[in-house]
Amino acid sequence: ILNVEQSPQSLHVQEGDSTNFTCSFPSSNFYALHWYRWETAKSPEALFVMTLNGDEKKKGRISATLNTKEGYSYLYIKGSQPEDSATYLCALQTTGNQFYFGTGTSLTVIP
Amino acid sequence: DTEVTQTPKHLVMGMTNKKSLKCEQHMGHRAMYWYKQKAKKPPELMFVYSYEKLSINESVPSRFSPECPNSSLLNLHLHALQPEDSALYLCASSPLAGYQPQHFGDGTRLSIL
Numbered sequence: 001i002l003n004v005e006q007s008p009q010s011l012h013v014q015e016g017d018s019t020n021f022t023c024s025f026p027s028s029n030f031y032a033l034h035w036y037r038w039e040t041a042k043s044p045e046a047l048f049v050m051t052l053n054g055d056e057k058k059k060g061r062i063s064a065t066l067n068t069k070e071g072y073s074y075l076y077i078k079g080s081q082p083e084d085s086a087t088y089l090c091a092l093q094t095t096g097n098q099f100y101f102g103t104g105t106s107l108t109v110i111p
Numbered sequence: 112d113t114e115v116t117q118t119p120k121h122l123v124m125g126m127t128n129k130k131s132l133k134c135e136q137h138m139g140h141r142a143m144y145w146y147k148q149k150a151k152k153p154p155e156l157m158f159v160y161s162y163e164k165l166s167i168n169e170s171v172p173s174r175f176s177p178e179c180p181n182s183s184l185l186n187l188h189l190h191a192l193q194p195e196d197s198a199l200y201l202c203a204s205s206p207l208a209g210y211q212p213q214h215f216g217d218g219t220r221l222s223i224l
Binding site for chain 2: 004031032034036041042043044045046049051089093096097098099100101102103104
């Protein structure tokens with residue numbers, strides 16, 4: 001079992017603030033790094049799939065970067081809105097097509 | 112609405128019961144997954160099916176028995192479960208090749224009495 005860690009565990013920010021959180025993972029057997037957004041009572045929703053060292057992806061106000069050599073990825077949210085409140089999960093996909101999830105960062109955006 | 116449908120949404124069963132969880136997708140995905148998720152913990156991979164064949168079994172107890180009757184359907188048969196098996200069971204699917212995200216169902220909330 002590979003250990004994927006996310007920090008912080010939870011985060012409260014004011015509406016309009018920008019924020020970021022971290023996903024750390026072992027570099028061995030790396031195939032891809034996935035980010036998901038999981039709202040309460042809904043299914044996890046895919047945000048990004050990142051594969052190459054130095055990758056940077058953007059979707060609206062959300063962006064992510066990847067460093068496979070040191071084993072981390074950052075997720076950034078610019079100008080947080082209440083609808084961004086959710087748990088953000090990262091998952092390491094290995095070359096053997098196994099997926100290891102982190103515990104998630106729970107984000108609450110206060111209006 | 113999710114493109115992966117899981118039924119039932121909630122299930123309460125006794126330790127001697129036999130029940131099944133069902134997962135269905137019609138996106139043409141050839142990989143399907145079962146995860147177990149307990150509160151404040153990450154989803155844990157249980158099984159992976161590729162082209163309807165079991166490709167990964169993450170040392171799951173035999174009281175959980177997966178079945179993939181066709182490329183659209185994935186079942187999880189439950190028998191003689193323990194209270195610690197109470198959890199959210201998530202199903203996901205993905206295209207087999209390439210860097211593709213998984214599509215998740217809403218999950219089945221299982222409670223063992």
